[in-house]
Each structure stands twice: as C-alpha cells, then as structure tokens.
Amino acid sequence: MDFMRSVWRGTPAATNGTLTVSDTFTIKGTYCTPKDTTTEPKALQVLVHGITYNKTMWAGMGFSPADYSWHTAATSRGYATLALDRLGHGANPQRPDPLSVVQPQVQIDIMHEIFAGARDAASPLNSVLGRAYDKVAFVGHSYGAFLGAALGAQYPADADALVLAGYSSYFDFSDMIEASWASAADHDPARFGADLAKGYVVMTDETQRTETFYVGGYDAAIPPVDFAYEDTLTVGEIGALAAILGPAVGYTGPVLAVTSVEDAFFCETPKEKCEEHLIATADAFPDAESYDYFAPENTGHDLTLHYTAGETFEKVHEWLDSKL
Template identity: 45%
Template sequence: MLAENTHPWLLALTAVIPTVYASRRGSTSECSPVSFDIVATAENAILSPSYDPSNETSIINFINAMARGEVNPVVGSQNISGSFVINGIYCKPTKKVKKKRNALQILVHGITYNSSMWGGYHFGDRYNWHAYANGEGYHTLAIDRLGHGLNSKALDPHNVIQPMLQVEIYKELIQSIRFNTAANSLRKRFSNIIWVDKKVGHSYGSQIALPLARLCPNLTSALILTGWSSTTNLSEVQKFNLASASTLYPSRFPGLDKGYLAMADEALRAKMFYYGAYDPAIPAFDFANQDIVTIGEFAANAGPFGIPPAAYNKPVMVITGVEDGVFCAQPGVAARECEELLEKTRTDMFPGVPGRKYEYFAPRNTGHDLTLHYSARETFRRAHGFLDKYF
C-alpha cells in the first residue's frame, strides 16, 4: 500500500513559524523551519471492520469500546510504504560548548500537540525548552509527528498514521542526521542524538521511544521521557472525550477525514493536563490551538509498543509531574507514590540501564503538561543537569 504525502498548503503556513526565541541568558536562539523527505516502510495494523470510518459517532463509539476492553481493535497487519515530509524547527546554540558541538536534542510532542509546544506557546522564556537548551550549548530540533502540525493531513488517519510507521520514519530521520545522508536537511552530522519525548495518552509515550530503543539501541545517545511512566491510569485515559477535528474546528480543519480527532471538552482537558501552579491563560490557549490525534494512533497502540528495550543501556531520565493523573499520582496523593512509580519504571522498562545511568524527577504541584507549568524551569534545569554528566 503506497502513501503519498502531498502538502501544497505548507508553504503558506511556514510563514507563521517564529524564527527567534528569547533565551534565559538574554540572548536569542536562532531558529529556522526545516523539512525532511523520509522514505519509510512499516508493518501497520489492519483495524477492525466493526466501525464505519466515515461516521464520527461510529468512530467515537469504537474508541470508547476499545478503551473499555469490549472490542479487539486490530485484526491483522499490512505493509505501508511511502515518502513522507516531516517538518520541524531547528535552533542553534546561543553558547558555544566544545563537547556539545555535535549534540542534538530531538524534541517530540505528544498527541493533540505539535512542535510549537516546545517554544512554550510564546508565554515567555520560562516555558521555552529551545531557549534553555540552546543556552546550555545544545542544538535542538522540534519535529511535527506524522499528520500533526505543518505535516500533511491528506494521509489516511485509519491505516497510515499509526505508531509503527512513525517509529520507522524517525528511525530513518535520526540515521540521516547521524550519518549526514542526503535526507539530512540540517546539512550537519550529529554524533550524539538525545531524544526528548512528550507523552500523552494510553501508553502513548512507549509508541515511539521504546520501539526505537529496542529496534536500534545505539541510535540515540540518551533518552529524556517526560509526562510518562510504566504505569497508566486507564480510568483517566477513558475521559478524553474525543470528537472529529473537522467538527470542533471547521475553519482550521475543513473537510478533514473524520478519523482525525481532538479533545472536545475544554474544562476536562485543563483538568487532565494541568494542576496546581500554572498560568490560567495557558489551558485556554492550549485548547483553542490543540492539534490532532488519529484513530490509527489510538487503535494500533498495542503489541510491540510496550515491550521493554532490554538491550538499551544508555542514560535515561524520566520526568513526570506529581499530580499527573494518567502516569503518576492522583491530585492529593503523597508525592512519594509518584516517585515510587518512576523508580519502578527503570526495572519495568529499562532493565539494561544501570541504576547510575537512570534518574527521575517528579516536580510538585505539576500536572501532565509539565513544561507549561510554573515548575518548567526547574524541569529544564534538572534535565540538563542530568545531560551534563554525559555531554
């Protein structure tokens, strides 16, 4: 099955991407839009025929039944091949650090988000991962996942935009950067690739980072996994309250396939993703500008994606807010419960990583979207303090 990534509207949208971020030291990050042409093949899932892909109600009922364990969403597999354009933002360091000159952080967002979240939605320097990392001497590349952000939404959200294809795409993308092949639009080879992942949804964090680490244990030099643990609270996941993106945002997503979904309840989204100390203007902006998730990303979230990458032995750090109701403790529960889950995550998911190479941090008074809380700068500081031990 061939997938074509056509996107004539991207040139117009590229103009709205910010090219400068203020850094924490008062200088500026020099940022520019980039795109990668990636050829990839994956064994995607064949979804159950028990729902009507053209009917929004049928799609939502199928997802809800799947979340309750009432239906098996996958009935087989099929090969998907194609050429895909992956867009992103590349930022150069604002401080020269010799040992980091070949170190690149690849920043990957979660479902219903895109690469713009790493810049903090322009709510200031305190939420801007790029600016902090660039001020520490790192190059950063925030990418839009397949079907998200500036990437084409002409692709099939049922059969094409699924986790396994995304894994293969990012494997090819990272290899192009590591070995400076023709697909590397950065035109610079980076020998140290640090994968920084933002996770949202039913074990969604494992869908890319874990298979990458399992299939290619030497592809990345370190992992920083945020908003995730090896334990998922399914009762929270079932509250997503999804609707077709074209129904919720008809002017932004006119005529989009019904399998492209978004969260329909603003108050519920704020409750799930935010807690305690945060700017109240951010959740409203977050909801109004949310991106999508596809039914394929939800339904194909099974099989190999939760298998621990036993051979991976590089440094790993997990950062999850104490009040992250999906992956850590429920609001009001002692912080130690969250920390115990993050401690347990190493033995559950990274048995090959020595204890001395594994760290976790659970910021207090912080929900799932930890980089958009007041504690964000402490998160940045802890993450880069960890990386400084190795780069």
C-alpha cells in the same frame, strides 16, 4: 470514539493481519542551535510531542521563552534541538489515513530515519542541519515518550540517551475515557477542513482539557490558548499503541523519566506513591546503563507549561550533561 475508549479501558476488540506502508512523507521541524557558534553543540536533542499537540509545545506555545521554551533552555546549555511534527500533525502537509497509516509503528520508523540522517553528513537532512551529530538524544512527552521507549527497543543504537517526560509504566487513562471527543472536521471545520478524515479527533470541552493537563501552579492564560490551538490524535495512534509497548530490551543508553507528581495519567499523589511508580518503571529498561527519575510537584501532565518548567529544564540538562 467507542473504539478509542475500549483501548484505554484495556478491552479492545481483537484485530488480525498486517499492512505494509510504503510512501514518502514530509516532516516539518523547528531547528535551534546555540548562539555561541565558536564551539560545537554538545549534542542534538530530537523533541517529539504527545497526542493533541505538535512541535509548538516545545517553544512554550507562544508564551515567555525564558519560562516555557525547551529550545531556549537547551541552546543556552550548548545543545541543538530539533522539534518534530509527527506524521499527520502540526504543519506537515499530509494527512494520511488515520486508522491504517498514522500509527505508532510508522511514526517510529520515520524517527529512525531522522536519527540516522542526523548522524550522516551526506544525508539530505544535514543539508538543513548544516552538520552531522555524533551524539543524538531523544526527548519525548507523553505519547512521544512511548514512541521513544519503543525506538530504544527496536533501534537501540539510534539514541544516545532517552528523556521520557510525562511517562511511566503505570497508566490511568480515566480522564481520556471520560473526555468529550469528536471528529476534528465536525468540531471545527473552518480550522481543520470539513473533508479531513473522521479518524482525526480532538477534545471538545475546554474545561475538561484544562483539568486533565493542568494542576496547581500555572498561568491561567495558557490553557485557553492550548485549547484554541489543540492538535489532533488519530484512532490508529491509540488503536495500535499496545503493539509497541513492552520492555526496551537491548537499549543500553541512559534513561531519565520526568513525570510530575500530579500527572493525571502516569503518577499518583502523594510524592512517595508517584516515586514508587517511577522506580518501578526502571524494569522497562533492563539493559540501560542507568535509569533515573525526577518528579516535580504542584504540576500537571503538561509539565513544560507550568511554573515549575524552569526547574524541570534545569534537572534534565544537568542529567544530560552528566550522561553525554
């Protein structure tokens, strides 16, 4: 835990060397298509969650789909969605080494394969999707948004658009540093398994978690469910994060940053100050054809699980309609 906190403080111990990871991984996903089957979907949205979450966040974690489900909002606008469980999380059957394997670069390369497969009618993925997609957009939240920006930098042809939620070039990880963390195996062995590697960790204080991710207008019934079903993060995901940060030079598609004014990590109040951070974030995408932002108010970091979620869904899909 001290190692992760040192990374969030910006003072990690120096590391050297590289490791080649070569393996076959099973990645679980939730795939949704529009009800109207008479027309082709406008595009496929690949949805990537942040730390301590999994693909269920995009479905509203079991709460009203009309209010909190990205899938419902997207398919009603004519888009298909594919929400992924990142390697080591969610329903994926493998829990690789949490320090040397479950790192951001491995996650990025897995996503690159998925984007390529979604476009290729002959790929095994399209035996599941049922078709190839000419247009594929990346949608990521928080840590998932960092991965999306890095995907744009490393594989600029993969995504036709980047939607980066809970994200900016401004960071304040004080809440992560101060939070109570523990090995998932020690905290809840019945759920995570007593033999899960110690480098898979969870937040252990429900009040801290709620205060970190929720602000202002939200259903009080959601945070207890969020805490009860929280996923893990790995020490490798945090420890190697700095290696993928930097401007997405070469990415020429459109970019949308969607970050709430009260986001504990990536913005500041008042709204004018938050907007300064979001405007400055454009510098991270110097070659993008366009850069836009939206900053919902009275909303915390988990912006799809607040009362403003519907407004956020509407703004994002209006933007995607205009760009794709």
